[in-house]
Amino acid sequence: MERDDAAIRGSFAGDIYQKGIKIEKQNVLDSLPKRFKELHEAGYVHIHDLEGYDKVYNCCTPDLRTYFSTRDLIGASDAAKVMNFFNSLKNLITTLALNQTGGIGFANIDDDIAFVFHRYDTVRYIDENISFVKDCIVDLLNWINTTYTRYCREPYYLTFNMGLSDSLWGRKITELFLKSFKNSPMNFVRPNIVFKLNKKINGTEESPNFDLYKIALESTAKRMIPTYLLTESTVNTACNPENLSIMGCRTRVYNNCNGVVGTIGRGNLACISMNLPRLALESKSTDVFFERLISLMNDVHDILLHRSDCFKKNSEGYNDWIQRNKIWKSVSSEEMVKQGTLAFGFIGLSETVEILTDYKYWQNPTATSLAYKIVQKMRGFVDECRNSEHLNYSLLATPAEMLSGRFCDIDSKLFHHKIHEKGFYTNSFHTEVDSQLSAFDKIKAESPFHELCNGGCISYIEFDSAPIKNYIAIKSCIEFAESVGISYLGFNFPLDICNECGAKGTFNDCPACGSSNIKRIRRVSGYLEDLAYFTKGKTLEEKARLANAIEEKSK
Numbered sequence: 001m002e003r004d005d006a007a008i009r010g011s012f013a014g015d016i017y018q019k020g021i022k023i024e025k026q027n028v029l030d031s032l033p034k035r036f037k038e039l040h041e042a043g044y045v046h047i048h049d050l051e052g053y054d055k056v057y058n059c060c061t062p063d064l065r066t067y068f069s070t071r072d073l074i075g076a077s078d079a080a081k082v083m084n085f086f087n088s089l090k091n092l093i094t095t096l097a098l099n100q101t102g103g104i105g106f107a108n109i110d111d112d113i114a115f116v117f118h119r120y121d122t123v124r125y126i127d128e129n130i131s132f133v134k135d136c137i138v139d140l141l142n143w144i145n146t147t148y149t150r151y152c153r154e155p156y157y158l159t160f161n162m163g164l165s166d167s168l169w170g171r172k173i174t175e176l177f178l179k180s181f182k183n184s185p186m187n188f189v190r191p192n193i194v195f196k197l198n199k200k201i202n203g204t205e206e207s208p209n210f211d212l213y214k215i216a217l218e219s220t221a222k223r224m225i226p227t228y229l230l231t232e233s234t235v236n237t238a239c240n241p242e243n244l245s246i247m248g249c250r251t252r253v254y255n256n257c258n259g260v261v262g263t264i265g266r267g268n269l270a271c272i273s274m275n276l277p278r279l280a281l282e283s284k285s286t287d288v289f290f291e292r293l294i295s296l297m298n299d300v301h302d303i304l305l306h307r308s309d310c311f312k313k314n315s316e317g318y319n320d321w322i323q324r325n326k327i328w329k330s331v332s333s334e335e336m337v338k339q340g341t342l343a344f345g346f347i348g349l350s351e352t353v354e355i356l357t358d359y360k361y362w363q364n365p366t367a368t369s370l371a372y373k374i375v376q377k378m379r380g381f382v383d384e385c386r387n388s389e390h391l392n393y394s395l396l397a398t399p400a401e402m403l404s405g406r407f408c409d410i411d412s413k414l415f416h417h418k419i420h421e422k423g424f425y426t427n428s429f430h431t432e433v434d435s436q437l438s439a440f441d442k443i444k445a446e447s448p449f450h451e452l453c454n455g456g457c458i459s460y461i462e463f464d465s466a467p468i469k470n471y472i473a474i475k476s477c478i479e480f481a482e483s484v485g486i487s488y489l490g491f492n493f494p495l496d497i498c499n500e501c502g503a504k505g506t507f508n509d510c511p512a513c514g515s516s517n518i519k520r521i522r523r524v525s526g527y528l529e530d531l532a533y534f535t536k537g538k539t540l541e542e543k544a545r546l547a548n549a550i551e552e553k554s555k
Contacts, residue, residue: 014153043410047351054310059102060267103157103248110323114169189528193226203237227490249526252456265329280355347396394455397428399525405537424537
């Protein structure tokens, strides 16, 4: 069962919202075709964001330049104009978050701010203005981490992509964001910052933005943020890096069968996640498993198509503000369906292969081959739907924050299998968190799936403590990841903060004052979060995590 975060955080309005949303989700579920409802309740699939089923989409990347191109930065002084911009950005985030169910991604926050500042020489690039912009960025980070007005109960789910801008303001904005986050209070966990790596721009010592890459590495070694979008990895080589970005914790929107490619002004409409281990538990052979998989994917397709049809009919009033302010490059709900993505998600590939072969998928060539074949089969089905219907279906490696426990709990009551002993299913195609594979071997094992999961995915390396003095280790992982086809890479390690004296590190009780009042920051699925707010399944997963050692080369 999902934790009641509103009660934990102590918000009355959030508690009222949480009670209401549970009723609304059940009302929506009861209104769906019987087959869809049964699949969800039985745990074959999970229909994400039920409360917005026919009203709003999931997540998006706002067209920030278009949004601000019609808005003058009001103020007599440069400082007033800067303040006006950041206040407008906060208002945009707040309003947008109330008109969708998921995260907000900014594809080029550095270059977009630079565009606004340079337009008509609005804000001069002088020391006084730079200092004030820094203050505004520090204030923005504070606002993001202390404002719990999203549904009166939680912070905003924001992702700032940056690193490619070569303009004066663009470079400075990147530097200020990275340094400000690196030096912010250790309990700050938002936004998710994504550094877009590209050899020509920032990836080599000869590139103009290499200094920014180094700052990013140092911040990651201390704070786990930023993560890294590898724009020259195999899966991304055909993409314009400026039009490629991450939404939320991993969502990727790029190809488009109905118009201009790229993420800006588009988003994901909906996601349905499949319980792969359930299919394996019900199958006596791999042939039967694949038959069940195709049957379930047909069901998921029908749910997504039904949802998109309902969205076109019922969502116009809910999306007026989105369309009026040109957040999407779409002027109607019908056009939003054509431009957005419809995602097939999945969880538990590792457990699925273990059920079918009695091996973890990275332990045996036959198991490895089967794992790839399963994801390849799903991607092939998705592509067939896309080509025949001209809708942007995609395959998403589901973050599975709640599902890791929900699916496992349901299945453990129906089947007796050793995979249920740990109490959770493994995220998407990831190797299991206690595999103890070396960092390079983990990267190599997961890399083939990045090209298949075109709706978004991420791979993580787990350290046993913050590699503060060894950011070179992070750099070596990134370089190897790019060489074997990883698209998006992050780094995890325990981060404990004493609430009494402020000591930080990795510990049970505070080594400085002995207090057991400890705030434990961990990455839940994509965003950093206080461990106290983890769901049941993710709490069990966190306890099972073991480090991936850094070696000189992979096996």
